[in-house]
Amino acid sequence: MPVHWVDVTIPMHPNMTVWPGDPPFAFHPSRRIASGDSCNVSTLTCGTHIGTHIDAPWHFEDSGSRLDAVDTSIFFGPATVISLPDLKIITANDLPVAPLPPRVLFKTRNSHFPVDGPFRTDYTALSPCAAQRLADDSVRLVGVDYLSVAPYKQVGQDTHHILLRRNILVVEGLLLDRVKPGECLFTALPLALRGADGAPCRAFVGWEERNA
Numbered sequence: 001m002p003v004h005w006v007d008v009t010i011p012m013h014p015n016m017t018v019w020p021g022d023p024p025f026a027f028h029p030s031r032r033i034a035s036g037d038s039c040n041v042s043t044l045t046c047g048t049h050i051g052t053h054i055d056a057p058w059h060f061e062d063s064g065s066r067l068d069a070v071d072t073s074i075f076f077g078p079a080t081v082i083s084l085p086d087l088k089i090i091t092a093n094d095l096p097v098a099p100l101p102p103r104v105l106f107k108t109r110n111s112h113f114p115v116d117g118p119f120r121t122d123y124t125a126l127s128p129c130a131a132q133r134l135a136d137d138s139v140r141l142v143g144v145d146y147l148s149v150a151p152y153k154q155v156g157q158d159t160h161h162i163l164l165r166r167n168i169l170v171v172e173g174l175l176l177d178r179v180k181p182g183e184c185l186f187t188a189l190p191l192a193l194r195g196a197d198g199a200p201c202r203a204f205v206g207w208e209e210r211n212a
Contacts, residue, residue, distance in 0.1 A: 003185060005206040008175045010051040012044075012200065015116045019147050022047040048198045049147070051115075054190040055170040059197040060160040065167060067196040074140045074169055079103035079186035081179055081205070088122065089151065092129040100134060103186050105143035105205070111177040113146065121152040128158040135166045143171040143186070143203075171203060179205050 010016060012025050025046045031037035049055070057064025080101050084090055085108060108124035123146040126134075131149075134142055142149060142163060149170050150159035163170055171188050185208075190201035 001208045001210065003206040004209050005187075005204045006178050008052070008179065008203050008205050009201070010115045010173050010175060012046070012051050013116070016051055017113075017115055017117060017119055017147070018047070018050055020119055022049060025050055046200065048193070048196055048200070049172070051200055052171070052173040052175070052203050053198055053200045054188060055149075055160070055164065055172065055198045056196065057164040057167055057169075059164060060157055061164050064164055066194075067190060067199055068192070068194045070167070070169060074102070075188050075190070077103060077186065079105055079141075079143070079184055079205070081105045081107055081176065081181045081184055083107045083181035084124070085109055088124050089127050090124065090130045091127045092133040095130060095133055100137040100139050102138070102140040103143070104134065104139050104141070105171075105174065105176065105179075105184075105186065106145065107176040107179060107181060108145055110144070110146040111175065115175070119147075123148070123152070125149060125151040125154075126159050127151075128162055131159045131162040135162055135168060139168055141169045141171065141186075141188075143174050143188075145174050145176045147173050171201065174203060176205070 028043045030043045031041040056067040058066045110123050185206040188201050188203040190199040193199045
């Protein structure tokens with residue numbers, strides 16, 4: 001059965017929103033045919049947690065796995081999109097009573113924020129108790145629609161620690177405005193960086209197309 005895929009990746013460009021203090025995205029010409037070179041080649045620079053990206057456990061856990069050591073099977077498979085459009089902080093009480101699946105994506109009001117606007121500190125994020133519920137249900141991947149799964153400047157960074165200590169991968173910066181809640185397919189393809197704390201990725205959400 002064919003699958004309809006939606007690209008949920010933030011396009012990378014010099015004016016994109018970045019986490020305060022992180023390196024901005026830059027794209028510079030190295031060689032150009034118009035300048036007499038035989039081909040076009042460019043140089044790009046950015047941080048590992050820019051735009052749509054994956055957090056490896058080593059991002060917050062010094063003994064945690066680096067990106068090239070994680071189980072890549074979690075990057076592909078069924079997921080559930082949970083829509084919580086009216087919340088600023090997601091708690092355990094806001095999650096479904098039924099056990100959660102291995103991949104959970106949170107669609108919130110963040111999905112309507114511009115991807116090239118000023119950084120917003122009031123984005124919706126997960127509380128530690130929500131993170132603990134995900135860990136208790138053996139969730140393996142959590143996706144969110146802003147640049148952090150945790151509230152801005154969370155004291156102790158408990159949300160990150162609870163997830164990453166359990167080797168739960170975190171995909172941040174998803175564009176879920178065109179994604180409906182419920183069951184779907186999810187694919188995230190991080191750059192294959194050795195020894196990394198995370199990496200930008202391309203991500204897709206899909207649904208099987210059924211005949212009417």
